[in-house]
Amino acid sequence: MDHGKLWSYEKMVTLGLLGMMPLHVMFPNILFDVVMSVLMVMHSHWGIEAVVIDYVRPVIFGDTIPKIAIWMVYGFSIVFLVGLFNLIFNSTGLGNSIRMMWSV
Template sequence: MAAIVRLSSMYRRGITPLFYQSTLLAKPVAVPHKYQEQPHLLTARIHSSQALYAGSDSKAASLHWTAERALSIVLLAMGPVAYYSPGPAIDYSLAAALTLHGHWGLGQVLTDYVHGDTKIKMANAGLFLLSTVTFAGLCYFNYNDVGICKAVALLWSK
């Protein structure tokens, strides 16, 4: 406790200790007067680029994250349902859910690793084309062949 009081008295005089000059991970417990209006004392600094920042009033990222988690849970539930009662409804639901799950996953990979406006536009166009062809191919397979559920069952039976 005495060390905190001692540090706070040094801050009032304008003296900054050496180990508090570059705070990359956390702010010190004893905060100088000019920073006391901040409501948090021990927090990590988060750096983000302005192009990726959606704003504090935007709920799009949170809703997208929630939708991704809900789809993952639905896919987990579809496995046993597809095994015990295969049918066209489950086949087409699996086609849509698997395509959307893959689209969102590859979209996150593109967001992380593709940089530059032109490259991002080309990568997103390729992703939409890939997702469209995947969904159309799965629907074609469901309509003209045995379907996803029975195809997986046939693979497991051998």
């Protein structure tokens, strides 16, 4: 895998998050919420995956535990995305939820 390209994609996602954060709170709608959710999940997935790959090494833990840890990262990312989509489509939405937290 070309890690240089992945690093570039990670930086683009981070810049996208910086641009989308104020937009989806100022102008809450489903499109901004979905884009923000996908960007958040991608960003957190790559970060947690990097930690697991760096610290749950086969040399220390054997071959099975690192594979289980990576699959747990994928499971966490899927549950995170499904939960955010549930908030968007079955509740007030992500942007409106943040606005409601700030109003408290």
